[in-house]
Amino acid sequence: MTAALARPARLLDGRSDLAACVHCGLCLPACPTYQATRDENDSPRGRIHLMKLAVEGRLSTSGAFTHHIDRCLGCRACEPACPAGVRFGSLLERAREDRAAGEGGGGARWLIGAFTGRTSPVAYAVLRALRGSGAAVAGARLPGRIGHALAWLAATAPRSRSASPSTSSSSSTSHSTSPSTSPPLSPRAAADEEMDPSPAYALLEGCIMKGLFGRVHDATRRVLGASGYSERPAAGQGCCGALHAHAGLADGARHLARRNIEAFERSGADWFVVNAAGCGAAIKEYPDWLAGSEEWRERAEHVASATCDVTRLVARGSGLNAELKAAVAHDAPCHLSFGLRDDEAPLEALSAVRGLEIESLPSSDRCCGGAGLYALVHPELSGRILETKLREIEEGEYDTVVTGNPGCMMQIGAGLRRERLRASAAHPVEILDLGLRRAAATAATGTG
Numbered sequence: 230m231t232a233a234l235a236r237p238a239r240l241l242d243g244r245s246d247l248a249a250c251v252h253c254g255l256c257l258p259a260c261p262t263y264q265a266t267r268d269e270n271d272s273p274r275g276r277i278h279l280m281k282l283a284v285e286g287r288l289s290t291s292g293a294f295t296h297h298i299d300r301c302l303g304c305r306a307c308e309p310a311c312p313a314g315v316r317f318g319s320l321l322e323r324a325r326e327d328r329a330a331g332e333g334g335g336g337a338r339w340l341i342g343a344f345t346g347r348t349s350p351v352a353y354a355v356l357r358a359l360r361g362s363g364a365a366v367a368g369a370r371l372p373g374r375i376g377h378a379l380a381w382l383a384a385t386a387p388r389s390r391s392a393s394p395s396t397s398s399s400s401s402t403s404h405s406t407s408p409s410t411s412p413p414l415s416p417r418a419a420a421d422e423e424m425d426p427s428p429a430y431a432l433l434e435g436c437i438m439k440g441l442f443g444r445v446h447d448a449t450r451r452v453l454g455a456s457g458y459s460e461r462p463a464a465g466q467g468c469c470g471a472l473h474a475h476a477g478l479a480d481g482a483r484h485l486a487r488r489n490i491e492a493f494e495r496s497g498a499d500w501f502v503v504n505a506a507g508c509g510a511a512i513k514e515y516p517d518w519l520a521g522s523e524e525w526r527e528r529a530e531h532v533a534s535a536t537c538d539v540t541r542l543v544a545r546g547s548g549l550n551a552e553l554k555a556a557v558a559h560d561a562p563c564h565l566s567f568g569l570r571d572d573e574a575p576l577e578a579l580s581a582v583r584g585l586e587i588e589s590l591p592s593s594d595r596c597c598g599g600a601g602l603y604a605l606v607h608p609e610l611s612g613r614i615l616e617t618k619l620r621e622i623e624e625g626e627y628d629t630v631v632t633g634n635p636g637c638m639m640q641i642g643a644g645l646r647r648e649r650l651r652a653s654a655a656h657p658v659e660i661l662d663l664g665l666r667r668a669a670a671t672a673a674t675g676t677g
Protein backbone atom coordinates (compact mmCIF):
# COMPACT_ATOMS: atom_id res chain seq x y z
CA MET A 230 0.00 0.00 0.00
CA THR A 231 1.34 3.45 -0.93
CA ALA A 232 1.72 5.88 1.99
CA ALA A 233 -0.49 9.01 1.72
CA LEU A 234 1.46 12.08 0.62
CA ALA A 235 1.80 14.97 3.08
CA ARG A 236 -0.44 17.91 2.09
CA PRO A 237 1.39 21.23 1.61
CA ALA A 238 0.18 23.40 4.50
CA ARG A 239 0.71 26.85 2.98
CA LEU A 240 -0.94 25.95 -0.32
CA LEU A 241 -3.87 24.43 1.60
CA ASP A 242 -4.34 27.90 3.17
CA GLY A 243 -4.36 29.40 -0.35
CA ARG A 244 -7.05 27.10 -1.75
CA SER A 245 -9.34 29.98 -2.69
CA ASP A 246 -6.63 31.42 -4.98
CA LEU A 247 -6.05 27.98 -6.49
CA ALA A 248 -9.78 27.47 -7.04
CA ALA A 249 -10.03 30.82 -8.85
CA CYS A 250 -8.04 29.44 -11.80
CA VAL A 251 -10.41 28.25 -14.54
CA HIS A 252 -7.57 26.83 -16.70
CA CYS A 253 -8.41 29.10 -19.63
CA GLY A 254 -4.74 29.44 -20.64
CA LEU A 255 -4.91 33.19 -21.37
CA CYS A 256 -1.81 33.63 -19.21
CA LEU A 257 0.38 31.35 -21.36
CA PRO A 258 1.46 33.96 -23.98
CA ALA A 259 2.60 36.29 -21.16
CA CYS A 260 4.82 33.68 -19.49
CA PRO A 261 8.54 33.88 -20.44
CA THR A 262 9.40 30.36 -19.23
CA TYR A 263 6.55 28.81 -21.22
CA GLN A 264 7.53 30.83 -24.29
CA ALA A 265 11.12 29.57 -23.92
CA THR A 266 10.40 25.88 -23.22
CA ARG A 267 6.87 25.28 -24.62
CA ASP A 268 6.39 22.90 -21.69
CA GLU A 269 2.93 23.31 -20.10
CA ASN A 270 4.49 22.55 -16.70
CA ASP A 271 6.59 25.73 -17.12
CA SER A 272 3.45 27.83 -17.59
CA PRO A 273 1.27 29.51 -14.92
CA ARG A 274 -1.61 27.15 -15.71
CA GLY A 275 0.68 24.11 -15.53
CA ARG A 276 2.23 25.23 -12.26
CA ILE A 277 -1.22 25.82 -10.75
CA HIS A 278 -2.19 22.31 -11.87
CA LEU A 279 0.86 20.91 -10.06
CA MET A 280 -0.09 22.91 -6.93
CA LYS A 281 -3.65 21.53 -7.06
CA LEU A 282 -2.35 17.96 -7.39
CA ALA A 283 -0.11 18.52 -4.35
CA VAL A 284 -3.02 19.94 -2.32
CA GLU A 285 -5.12 16.90 -3.25
CA GLY A 286 -2.32 14.63 -1.99
CA ARG A 287 -1.70 13.22 -5.49
CA LEU A 288 1.76 14.72 -6.03
CA SER A 289 4.74 15.12 -3.73
CA THR A 290 6.26 18.59 -3.27
CA SER A 291 9.62 17.20 -4.43
CA GLY A 292 10.59 15.97 -7.91
CA ALA A 293 8.58 17.49 -10.78
CA PHE A 294 6.80 19.92 -8.43
CA THR A 295 10.08 21.41 -7.15
CA HIS A 296 11.64 21.41 -10.63
CA HIS A 297 8.89 23.45 -12.29
CA ILE A 298 8.16 25.72 -9.31
CA ASP A 299 11.87 26.55 -9.10
CA ARG A 300 12.00 27.37 -12.82
CA CYS A 301 9.34 30.10 -12.40
CA LEU A 302 10.89 33.57 -12.58
CA GLY A 303 8.36 35.04 -10.16
CA CYS A 304 7.96 37.89 -12.65
CA ARG A 305 4.13 37.97 -12.20
CA ALA A 306 3.55 38.84 -15.86
CA CYS A 307 0.76 36.25 -15.72
CA GLU A 308 -1.28 38.28 -13.18
CA PRO A 309 -2.51 41.14 -15.40
CA ALA A 310 -3.16 38.61 -18.19
CA CYS A 311 -5.53 36.57 -15.99
CA PRO A 312 -9.26 37.37 -16.32
CA ALA A 313 -10.01 35.53 -13.06
CA GLY A 314 -7.65 37.67 -10.96
CA VAL A 315 -5.53 34.73 -9.78
CA ARG A 316 -2.80 36.05 -7.45
CA PHE A 317 -0.05 33.89 -8.85
CA GLY A 318 2.76 35.64 -6.94
CA SER A 319 1.12 34.75 -3.64
CA LEU A 320 0.58 31.13 -4.75
CA LEU A 321 4.20 30.87 -5.84
CA GLU A 322 5.50 32.07 -2.48
CA ARG A 323 3.25 29.54 -0.72
CA ALA A 324 4.44 26.73 -3.01
CA ARG A 325 8.06 27.62 -2.39
CA GLU A 326 7.48 27.78 1.35
CA ASP A 327 5.97 24.27 1.22
CA ARG A 328 8.86 23.08 -0.93
CA ALA A 329 11.39 24.65 1.43
CA ALA A 330 9.72 22.97 4.39
CA GLY A 331 9.99 19.59 2.71
CA GLU A 332 12.71 18.13 0.53
CA GLY A 333 15.03 20.22 -1.55
CA GLY A 334 14.98 23.92 -0.91
CA GLY A 335 16.54 25.10 -4.16
CA GLY A 336 20.12 25.90 -5.06
CA ALA A 337 19.55 29.56 -4.17
CA ARG A 338 19.54 29.08 -0.38
CA TRP A 339 23.26 29.30 0.23
CA LEU A 340 23.52 32.27 -2.14
CA ILE A 341 20.86 34.10 -0.12
CA GLY A 342 22.83 33.52 3.08
CA ALA A 343 26.02 34.78 1.43
CA PHE A 344 24.40 37.93 0.01
CA THR A 345 22.12 38.94 2.89
CA GLY A 346 23.46 37.33 6.08
CA ARG A 347 25.69 38.67 8.83
CA THR A 348 28.86 37.84 6.90
CA SER A 349 27.61 39.48 3.69
CA PRO A 350 29.84 42.62 4.13
CA VAL A 351 32.85 40.30 3.85
CA ALA A 352 31.38 38.62 0.76
CA TYR A 353 30.76 41.99 -0.91
CA ALA A 354 34.26 43.21 -0.05
CA VAL A 355 35.69 40.10 -1.75
CA LEU A 356 33.44 40.62 -4.78
CA ARG A 357 34.44 44.29 -5.09
CA ALA A 358 38.11 43.30 -4.90
CA LEU A 359 37.57 40.67 -7.59
CA ARG A 360 35.74 43.23 -9.73
CA GLY A 361 38.50 45.80 -9.23
CA SER A 362 41.21 43.28 -10.16
CA GLY A 363 39.83 42.87 -13.68
CA ALA A 364 39.36 39.11 -13.18
CA ALA A 365 35.59 39.43 -13.56
CA VAL A 366 35.90 41.15 -16.94
CA ALA A 367 38.55 38.68 -18.10
CA GLY A 368 36.44 35.66 -17.12
CA ALA A 369 33.06 37.00 -18.22
CA ARG A 370 33.06 35.01 -21.46
CA LEU A 371 34.01 31.67 -19.89
CA PRO A 372 31.39 28.96 -20.47
CA GLY A 373 29.00 27.70 -17.80
CA ARG A 374 28.03 29.01 -14.38
CA ILE A 375 31.44 30.49 -13.55
CA GLY A 376 31.48 32.62 -16.71
CA HIS A 377 27.91 33.67 -16.05
CA ALA A 378 28.66 34.66 -12.44
CA LEU A 379 31.78 36.62 -13.48
CA ALA A 380 29.82 38.39 -16.24
CA TRP A 381 27.22 39.38 -13.65
CA LEU A 382 29.91 40.74 -11.35
CA ALA A 383 31.59 42.62 -14.21
CA ALA A 384 28.20 44.15 -15.04
CA THR A 385 27.99 45.78 -11.60
CA ALA A 386 30.79 48.18 -12.57
CA PRO A 387 30.05 51.24 -14.71
CA ARG A 388 31.04 50.26 -18.24
CA SER A 389 31.59 53.72 -19.64
CA ARG A 390 31.56 57.35 -18.63
CA SER A 391 28.43 57.90 -20.71
CA ALA A 392 26.52 55.34 -18.67
CA SER A 393 27.70 56.16 -15.19
CA PRO A 394 29.29 59.39 -14.13
CA SER A 395 30.18 58.46 -10.58
CA THR A 396 33.64 57.15 -9.73
CA SER A 397 32.37 55.43 -6.58
CA SER A 398 32.36 51.67 -7.03
CA SER A 399 32.22 50.41 -3.52
CA SER A 400 29.63 50.05 -0.83
CA SER A 401 28.76 53.47 0.45
CA THR A 402 26.77 54.78 3.34
CA SER A 403 27.93 58.33 2.66
CA HIS A 404 25.19 60.92 2.32
CA SER A 405 27.51 63.15 0.30
CA THR A 406 25.76 64.87 -2.59
CA SER A 407 28.77 65.96 -4.62
CA PRO A 408 31.76 63.81 -5.54
CA SER A 409 35.03 65.69 -5.73
CA THR A 410 35.84 64.58 -9.31
CA SER A 411 32.64 65.91 -10.89
CA PRO A 412 31.46 69.26 -12.14
CA PRO A 413 29.42 71.24 -9.57
CA LEU A 414 25.73 70.40 -9.26
CA SER A 415 22.91 72.75 -10.15
CA PRO A 416 22.25 75.73 -7.85
CA ARG A 417 19.15 73.92 -6.54
CA ALA A 418 21.23 70.95 -5.35
CA ALA A 419 23.99 73.15 -3.99
CA ALA A 420 21.43 75.03 -1.88
CA ASP A 421 19.78 71.82 -0.71
CA GLU A 422 20.97 72.08 2.88
CA GLU A 423 19.21 75.44 3.32
CA MET A 424 15.92 74.22 1.86
CA ASP A 425 12.79 73.41 3.80
CA PRO A 426 13.54 69.93 5.21
CA SER A 427 10.22 68.46 4.03
CA PRO A 428 9.20 66.46 2.14
CA ALA A 429 11.68 63.98 3.49
CA TYR A 430 12.57 60.52 2.28
CA ALA A 431 14.35 57.52 3.78
CA LEU A 432 16.33 55.40 1.32
CA LEU A 433 16.18 51.62 1.53
CA GLU A 434 19.83 50.70 1.07
CA GLY A 435 19.19 46.96 0.80
CA CYS A 436 21.89 44.34 0.44
CA ILE A 437 23.10 43.92 -3.17
CA MET A 438 22.49 47.61 -3.91
CA LYS A 439 24.56 48.61 -0.89
CA GLY A 440 27.23 46.00 -1.54
CA LEU A 441 27.75 46.41 -5.29
CA PHE A 442 25.85 49.49 -6.48
CA GLY A 443 26.99 52.17 -4.03
CA ARG A 444 27.32 54.54 -6.97
CA VAL A 445 23.56 54.24 -7.66
CA HIS A 446 22.78 55.17 -4.03
CA ASP A 447 25.09 58.19 -4.39
CA ALA A 448 23.34 59.23 -7.62
CA THR A 449 19.91 58.68 -6.01
CA ARG A 450 20.77 61.07 -3.18
CA ARG A 451 22.11 63.74 -5.53
CA VAL A 452 19.08 63.52 -7.85
CA LEU A 453 16.55 63.58 -5.00
CA GLY A 454 18.40 66.54 -3.45
CA ALA A 455 18.21 68.37 -6.77
CA SER A 456 14.48 67.54 -6.96
CA GLY A 457 13.78 69.28 -3.65
CA TYR A 458 13.80 66.39 -1.16
CA SER A 459 15.82 65.92 2.01
CA GLU A 460 16.97 62.62 3.49
CA ARG A 461 16.22 61.14 6.88
CA PRO A 462 18.41 58.07 7.55
CA ALA A 463 16.50 54.89 8.46
CA ALA A 464 18.94 53.40 10.96
CA GLY A 465 18.69 49.67 11.61
CA GLN A 466 17.28 48.78 8.20
CA GLY A 467 18.49 45.79 6.18
CA CYS A 468 17.65 43.48 3.29
CA CYS A 469 14.02 43.81 2.17
CA GLY A 470 13.42 40.04 2.44
CA ALA A 471 12.44 39.49 -1.21
CA LEU A 472 15.09 36.85 -1.85
CA HIS A 473 13.95 34.94 1.24
CA ALA A 474 10.26 35.16 0.30
CA HIS A 475 10.92 34.02 -3.28
CA ALA A 476 12.87 31.03 -1.97
CA GLY A 477 10.11 30.08 0.47
CA LEU A 478 12.04 31.18 3.57
CA ALA A 479 9.02 32.99 5.04
CA ASP A 480 10.21 33.32 8.65
CA GLY A 481 13.38 35.08 7.51
CA ALA A 482 11.38 37.36 5.21
CA ARG A 483 8.98 38.33 8.02
CA HIS A 484 11.85 39.07 10.41
CA LEU A 485 13.45 41.42 7.85
CA ALA A 486 10.10 43.08 7.11
CA ARG A 487 9.54 43.91 10.80
CA ARG A 488 13.08 45.32 11.04
CA ASN A 489 12.55 47.62 8.05
CA ILE A 490 9.14 48.78 9.27
CA GLU A 491 10.69 49.81 12.60
CA ALA A 492 13.57 51.57 10.84
CA PHE A 493 11.23 53.55 8.58
CA GLU A 494 8.96 54.53 11.49
CA ARG A 495 12.00 55.77 13.48
CA SER A 496 13.21 57.85 10.52
CA GLY A 497 10.12 60.09 10.57
CA ALA A 498 10.32 60.36 6.75
CA ASP A 499 7.33 60.91 4.47
CA TRP A 500 8.53 58.48 1.80
CA PHE A 501 10.35 55.17 1.80
CA VAL A 502 12.30 55.34 -1.44
CA VAL A 503 13.62 52.31 -3.28
CA ASN A 504 15.96 52.23 -6.26
CA ALA A 505 15.59 48.46 -6.63
CA ALA A 506 12.11 47.64 -7.93
CA GLY A 507 12.27 44.13 -6.45
CA CYS A 508 12.70 45.63 -2.97
CA GLY A 509 9.79 48.02 -3.56
CA ALA A 510 7.51 45.19 -4.66
CA ALA A 511 8.52 43.21 -1.56
CA ILE A 512 7.65 46.10 0.77
CA LYS A 513 4.24 46.36 -0.93
CA GLU A 514 3.78 42.69 0.09
CA TYR A 515 4.65 43.29 3.76
CA PRO A 516 0.95 43.54 4.81
CA ASP A 517 0.40 40.04 3.35
CA TRP A 518 3.55 38.65 4.91
CA LEU A 519 2.55 39.99 8.35
CA ALA A 520 -1.18 39.30 8.07
CA GLY A 521 -0.98 37.00 11.12
CA SER A 522 -0.71 40.01 13.46
CA GLU A 523 -3.22 42.85 13.23
CA GLU A 524 -0.77 45.36 14.72
CA TRP A 525 2.06 44.45 12.34
CA ARG A 526 -0.28 44.31 9.35
CA GLU A 527 -1.43 47.88 10.05
CA ARG A 528 2.14 49.12 10.47
CA ALA A 529 3.11 47.28 7.26
CA GLU A 530 0.24 48.95 5.38
CA HIS A 531 1.49 52.37 6.45
CA VAL A 532 5.04 51.60 5.24
CA ALA A 533 3.76 50.03 2.00
CA SER A 534 1.68 53.11 1.19
CA ALA A 535 4.73 55.35 1.79
CA THR A 536 6.97 53.27 -0.51
CA CYS A 537 7.74 54.36 -4.05
CA ASP A 538 10.38 54.09 -6.72
CA VAL A 539 12.95 56.88 -6.80
CA THR A 540 11.89 57.89 -10.31
CA ARG A 541 8.28 58.43 -9.17
CA LEU A 542 9.50 60.87 -6.53
CA VAL A 543 11.70 62.64 -9.08
CA ALA A 544 8.76 62.93 -11.50
CA ARG A 545 6.68 64.50 -8.69
CA GLY A 546 9.51 66.74 -7.55
CA SER A 547 10.34 70.36 -8.16
CA GLY A 548 11.91 69.82 -11.59
CA LEU A 549 15.46 69.16 -12.72
CA ASN A 550 17.84 71.28 -14.78
CA ALA A 551 19.39 68.42 -16.75
CA GLU A 552 20.62 67.85 -20.29
CA LEU A 553 22.24 64.92 -22.08
CA LYS A 554 22.52 63.93 -25.71
CA ALA A 555 22.15 60.14 -25.79
CA ALA A 556 19.92 57.41 -27.22
CA VAL A 557 18.55 55.47 -24.27
CA ALA A 558 16.21 52.47 -24.10
CA HIS A 559 14.15 51.73 -21.00
CA ASP A 560 13.48 48.18 -19.91
CA ALA A 561 10.92 48.02 -17.11
CA PRO A 562 11.79 45.60 -14.29
CA CYS A 563 8.93 43.12 -13.76
CA HIS A 564 8.60 44.24 -10.16
CA LEU A 565 8.14 47.84 -11.28
CA SER A 566 5.44 46.79 -13.79
CA PHE A 567 3.64 44.06 -11.85
CA GLY A 568 4.67 44.76 -8.24
CA LEU A 569 4.80 48.56 -7.86
CA ARG A 570 2.61 48.92 -11.00
CA ASP A 571 4.42 52.10 -12.00
CA ASP A 572 6.46 51.31 -15.10
CA GLU A 573 5.88 54.81 -16.54
CA ALA A 574 7.74 56.53 -13.68
CA PRO A 575 11.28 56.23 -15.16
CA LEU A 576 10.07 57.55 -18.53
CA GLU A 577 8.33 60.50 -16.84
CA ALA A 578 11.42 61.32 -14.76
CA LEU A 579 13.79 61.02 -17.74
CA SER A 580 11.56 63.20 -19.92
CA ALA A 581 12.95 66.18 -17.93
CA VAL A 582 16.42 65.66 -19.47
CA ARG A 583 16.87 67.98 -22.47
CA GLY A 584 18.31 66.31 -25.55
CA LEU A 585 17.70 62.74 -24.35
CA GLU A 586 16.13 60.31 -26.82
CA ILE A 587 14.30 57.78 -24.67
CA GLU A 588 12.00 54.93 -25.66
CA SER A 589 10.86 51.62 -24.19
CA LEU A 590 12.30 48.39 -25.54
CA PRO A 591 9.58 46.49 -27.46
CA SER A 592 9.94 43.66 -24.91
CA SER A 593 9.92 46.02 -21.91
CA ASP A 594 6.85 44.22 -20.55
CA ARG A 595 8.79 40.92 -20.52
CA CYS A 596 11.20 39.57 -17.91
CA CYS A 597 14.92 39.73 -18.81
CA GLY A 598 15.58 36.39 -17.09
CA GLY A 599 17.51 38.00 -14.20
CA ALA A 600 14.86 37.44 -11.49
CA GLY A 601 16.95 37.83 -8.34
CA LEU A 602 19.44 34.96 -8.29
CA TYR A 603 17.62 33.00 -11.01
CA ALA A 604 20.30 33.59 -13.66
CA LEU A 605 22.95 32.10 -11.40
CA VAL A 606 20.84 29.03 -10.61
CA HIS A 607 19.34 28.50 -14.12
CA PRO A 608 21.91 30.13 -16.47
CA GLU A 609 20.86 28.29 -19.63
CA LEU A 610 17.12 29.07 -19.46
CA SER A 611 17.82 32.59 -18.20
CA GLY A 612 20.11 33.21 -21.19
CA ARG A 613 17.44 32.03 -23.63
CA ILE A 614 14.90 34.42 -22.07
CA LEU A 615 17.34 37.35 -22.38
CA GLU A 616 18.05 36.73 -26.07
CA THR A 617 15.09 38.76 -27.43
CA LYS A 618 16.13 41.88 -25.53
CA LEU A 619 19.74 41.66 -26.70
CA ARG A 620 18.60 41.55 -30.34
CA GLU A 621 16.33 44.58 -29.77
CA ILE A 622 19.18 46.52 -28.14
CA GLU A 623 21.53 45.65 -31.00
CA GLU A 624 19.01 46.68 -33.66
CA GLY A 625 18.06 49.88 -31.83
CA GLU A 626 21.72 51.05 -31.67
CA TYR A 627 21.20 52.53 -28.21
CA ASP A 628 24.01 54.02 -26.13
CA THR A 629 22.53 52.82 -22.86
CA VAL A 630 19.75 50.59 -21.55
CA VAL A 631 18.29 51.79 -18.27
CA THR A 632 16.48 49.56 -15.82
CA GLY A 633 15.81 50.18 -12.12
CA ASN A 634 16.64 46.87 -10.50
CA PRO A 635 20.05 45.33 -9.65
CA GLY A 636 19.22 41.86 -11.00
CA CYS A 637 18.07 43.36 -14.33
CA MET A 638 21.12 45.65 -14.57
CA MET A 639 23.38 42.63 -13.98
CA GLN A 640 21.51 40.30 -16.32
CA ILE A 641 21.29 42.77 -19.22
CA GLY A 642 24.77 44.18 -18.55
CA ALA A 643 26.26 40.65 -18.48
CA GLY A 644 24.54 39.74 -21.76
CA LEU A 645 25.85 42.91 -23.41
CA ARG A 646 29.37 42.13 -22.24
CA ARG A 647 29.28 38.48 -23.24
CA GLU A 648 28.09 39.38 -26.74
CA ARG A 649 30.41 42.41 -26.96
CA LEU A 650 27.55 44.76 -27.85
CA ARG A 651 28.16 48.51 -27.81
CA ALA A 652 25.44 49.55 -25.34
CA SER A 653 25.86 49.50 -21.57
CA ALA A 654 23.33 48.98 -18.77
CA ALA A 655 22.67 51.64 -16.14
CA HIS A 656 20.12 52.72 -13.57
CA PRO A 657 17.76 55.59 -14.60
CA VAL A 658 19.07 57.81 -11.79
CA GLU A 659 22.59 57.52 -13.22
CA ILE A 660 21.32 59.14 -16.42
CA LEU A 661 19.47 61.82 -14.45
CA ASP A 662 22.60 62.46 -12.40
CA LEU A 663 24.78 62.69 -15.49
CA GLY A 664 22.23 65.09 -17.03
CA LEU A 665 22.48 67.35 -13.95
CA ARG A 666 26.25 67.50 -14.28
CA ARG A 667 26.16 68.18 -17.99
CA ALA A 668 23.73 71.07 -17.41
CA ALA A 669 25.91 72.40 -14.59
CA ALA A 670 29.01 72.15 -16.78
CA THR A 671 27.22 73.94 -19.63
CA ALA A 672 26.11 76.71 -17.27
CA ALA A 673 29.65 77.03 -15.86
CA THR A 674 31.22 77.41 -19.32
CA GLY A 675 28.41 79.61 -20.63
CA THR A 676 27.90 77.43 -23.71
CA GLY A 677 24.24 76.62 -23.07
Ligand code: SF4
Nearest residue numbers: 250251253254256311
Ligand atom coordinates in the same frame (compact mmCIF):
# COMPACT_ATOMS: atom_id res chain seq x y z
S1 SF4 B 1 -5.27 33.12 -17.10
FE1 SF4 B 1 -5.79 32.89 -14.91
S2 SF4 B 1 -7.59 31.54 -14.90
FE2 SF4 B 1 -6.65 31.34 -16.95
S3 SF4 B 1 -5.21 29.57 -16.75
FE3 SF4 B 1 -4.02 31.41 -16.32
S4 SF4 B 1 -4.12 31.63 -14.08
FE4 SF4 B 1 -5.77 30.23 -14.66
Ligand code: SF4
Nearest residue numbers: 260301302304305307
Ligand atom coordinates in the same frame (compact mmCIF):
# COMPACT_ATOMS: atom_id res chain seq x y z
S1 SF4 C 1 5.53 34.46 -12.58
FE1 SF4 C 1 6.40 34.78 -14.66
S2 SF4 C 1 7.55 32.88 -15.10
FE2 SF4 C 1 6.23 32.44 -13.33
S3 SF4 C 1 4.36 31.55 -14.22
FE3 SF4 C 1 3.96 33.78 -14.03
S4 SF4 C 1 4.59 34.67 -16.02
FE4 SF4 C 1 5.47 32.57 -15.90
